[in-house]
Amino acid sequence: GAGVSQSPSNKVTEKGKDVELRCDPISGHTALYWYRQSLGQGLEFLIYFQGNSAPDKSGLPSDRFSAERTGGSVSTLTIQRTQQEDSAVYLCASSSQGADTQYFGPGTRLTVL
């Protein structure tokens, strides 16, 4: 596609439920990133993929958060047993290689009730 796409654009869930957020990077981009944007914390790095491997998961806030990438393309961020503090906008970005310009998707706004 022309840019990074994310789905859903909005997700409302109840506390304790699991959610899956999807990211489809720019075609041919080998690097993929997840960030979280929240009112109190600003923009925070979560995880980085190079191909299908994730050499850096250091930003994942807890073991309730996990992510995978298959076929070197689409990535899924999963949050288990959601908490209200997980409410945020989750942004995905991709680049042609690590340490290159990152292009962002429109984000998924997650609201945990």
Next chain:
Amino acid sequence: AQSVTQPDIHITVSEGASLELRCNYSYGATPYLFWYVQSPGQGLQLLLKYFSGDTLVQGIKGFEAEFKRSQSSFNLRKPSVHWSDAAEYFCAATSGNDYKLSFGAGTTVTVRA
């Protein structure tokens, strides 16, 4: 620790007036520097970037930024703002051997008629 600082949380400017947004970085070596813009409910759009070379960088939408090593700054400017420039602006940085972006807290720009 590596960090990016945007000293101004909110700036109000009249349409047609000039705009300057400040950004300072703290890195061991000169990082790669970026400015992104985010309109309400949208993702981050890249305005411009600096990797090396000419310290005055031209971007999209009539924006430019100047890298000043002596001041550890990368300020964004526009000579004449338009109402459509109302948005939140983020300065970001990454080191040459890194990939995760560190973001400033953002500056919200309001344009008055």
